[in-house]
Amino acid sequence: MNDYKTRLLFEYKELVDRISKLRVFLNKWDNGQLSFVPKPSRVIYSRQLEAMCTYKMCLESRMLTDKISFKEVENV
Numbered sequence: 001m002n003d004y005k006t007r008l009l010f011e012y013k014e015l016v017d018r019i020s021k022l023r024v025f026l027n028k029w030d031n032g033q034l035s036f037v038p039k040p041s042r043v044i045y046s047r048q049l050e051a052m053c054t055y056k057m058c059l060e061s062r063m064l065t066d067k068i069s070f071k072e073v074e075n076v
Contacts, residue, residue: 009072012059012073019052
């Protein structure tokens with residue numbers, strides 16, 4: 001696997017993980033399950049999640065264009 005492909009797959013895998021963790025955090029916040037009150041507003045976190053999801057779509061487009069299989073993410 002070349003460096004470009006490896007970096008792209010690693011970045012995608014890491015981003016998917018971060019999106020998942022942010023969604024869990026926001027769900028806990030919405031359900032009153034946090035042990036603290038975040039300083040930034042909920043809107044800022046929502047915008048962050050939206051931006052991360054947009055970036056994920058960009059990476060997916062690059063992967064499709066370069067014919068990189070999503071199954072390869074598991075091997076990174």
